[in-house]
Amino acid sequence: MSTTALSKPWTITRLGWLFQPISDRGHEEAMVLSVYRDHGVIPKDSRTDNFNRTPENLSNYQLVQPGDLVVNRMKAWQGSLGISEHQGIVSPDYEVLRPTAPEYDRRFLHSLLRSRALIDQYALRSTGIRPSQWRLYWDEMKTIEISLPAAKQQRAIADYLDRETARIDTLIEEQQRLIEMLRERRQAVIDESFSTLGDPSVQLRRYIKFLTSGSRGWGDYYADQGERFLRIGNLPRANLEIRGDIQFVDLPADVTEGSRTMLQEGDLLFSITAYLGSVAVIKGDWVGAYVSQHVALCRLERDRVDPRFIGWFMLTTTGQDQLNEGAAGGTKMQLALDDIRGLRVPTASIEQQRRIAAHLDRQTAKIDALVAETERFIEYARERRVALITAAVTGQIDLREMA
Incomplete structure (x- = not known):
């Protein structure tokens, strides 16, 4: 055209x-x-x-x-x-x-x-x-x-946009349904991976070596550089990987409270005041970071239990139900450290735990890649829709045959 x-x-x-x-x-x-x-x-x-x-x-x-x-x-x-x-x-x-x-x-x-x-x-x-x-x-x-064009041309342009945007909108809706199906499939993969282990029968307290939450007042130490500070918004919603913007803190020499919550490799984190159900496992550059008071730090006995196994289990439907039920009943939705200790988890040999965690790392990564690709397509379609409308209403598309 x-x-x-x-x-x-x-x-x-x-x-x-x-x-x-x-x-x-x-x-x-x-x-x-x-x-x-x-x-x-x-x-x-x-x-x-x-x-x-x-x-x-x-x-x-x-x-x-x-x-x-x-x-x-x-x-x-x-x-x-x-x-x-x-x-x-x-x-x-x-x-x-x-x-x-x-x-x-x-x-x-x-x-x-x-x-x-x-x-x-x-x-x-x-x-x-x-x-x-x-x-x-x-x-x-x-x-x-x-x-403004003449009224007849306005109607022709509007009719054209009704047809073309409807096609784009239908395509976007189809892609959004695909994302829903992929996410449902992802949850099914996670749930199925634990289905052979039976009902969770052991309280997490049996494997906990150290459990705490962060201290208050970290905002006083925010800085442009220094040590990383993990906030509740950094916890993921669907996997175990830390996400989001990085905040740094610069602690004065006389402040020692932070050492209690300095993160180590394999630490399991829980959201305890908001976004309940979010969990993460520490690795890489986040080792040595500090943690906010809205996050529980759970350090496990690594020779008995794999933290990624526990983390993935908490993302099952059963695990999420436990986290949300633990916070129910009060005037404020939050988890206490005793709620973390009382979480029930399945048992398996350490080798089987690692196999399940590795399997879920691979399978969810594949599904996440498909979701990301579909989201990019939707974004492109929306940009195309905006560009099409702008071109049509500013006279950049010749619709004389429709006028």
């Missing part, structure tokens, strides 16, 4: 000539809407990952009509805005803009306003000291110039 501009001239206009701010309040019975970067304006209760609570008093919420442009002032620079297809109410922190020229195609303008080129303009016009404080106000937003 040609990348020349459409033959009919596009008209340059400003957003301030297309929309005007509106504030219609007092419709508390209406459906609550929200604005999402990936979805635009949708019913708030349609998302299960929405953690912002809706207040009981909705009298200050603003009415939105289909065709209105709703802008999250604080996240416009991320693309959190869109033309609404719903009637409802939104937070007073949002900007609600009503069209003054209703002849445009909603789908076209929705795609244009959420295109990469326009999002860059929102970022340039947002004010604030740092991105987390940026806000886009209408006085700045209304000066943004856009180029």
Whole structure:
């Protein structure tokens, strides 16, 4: 398909000539809407990952009509805005803009306003000291110039994008289902590897040589260089390998508390205050690091038990259930050191333990590589989707035969 501009001239206009701010309040019975970067304006209760609570008093919420442009002032620079297809109410922190020229195609303008080129303009016009404080106000937003084709061409471009983005979205959904299947298969491999050993029958305390948690106050010693400091966010969720950013600490000579929790090769770590179920085994550059108070350090009798065997077992469905059940019942989800001691683990010869751990290292690495490859494909497809929309709504794709 040609990348020349459409033959009919596009008209340059400003957003301030297309929309005007509106504030219609007092419709508390209406459906609550929200604005999402990936979805635009949708019913708030349609998302299960929405953690912002809706207040009981909705009298200050603003009415939105289909065709209105709703802008999250604080996240416009991320693309959190869109033309609404719903009637409802939104937070007073949002900007609600009503069209003054209703002849445009909603789908076209929705795609244009959420295109990469326009999002860059929102970022340039947002004010604030740092991105987390940026806000886009209408006085700045209304000066943004856009180029619009004739209404017939708008519809042709919107129809084209509906078809092409639907194909990409279907492909992404298929790849996401593949990732779910791979992760289910991965969990099955882990569970199956321990199935022949029978129910866990021995408490971990039988193999523990040393068990502790980190001390407090490490933030006072954060530095750009020094010794590594392992935080709870460094613990993995699906394997035993340390992950994430590295924080360093520089301890004064008179501070000796850290030596109690200096990590050794083969130490088994448990998350005890958050991300319950996370475990890791220390090796390589993390030997000699210090550990935070949110992590339990478990040093095992290595001649009797392999720490990676125990670590992998804790990632089985049975192991995860134990870790989560140990933290249940209190007002704060956390594990005590006695909960760690009381964990029940299966028994096997040290040779069999090492074989199982090595097998899981290999098999999960293969599945993880497939997941990573699929995630890269999804990211590429999303980038292609964004590029396609931007090209179409800025006249870089010739759709004359569809106009």
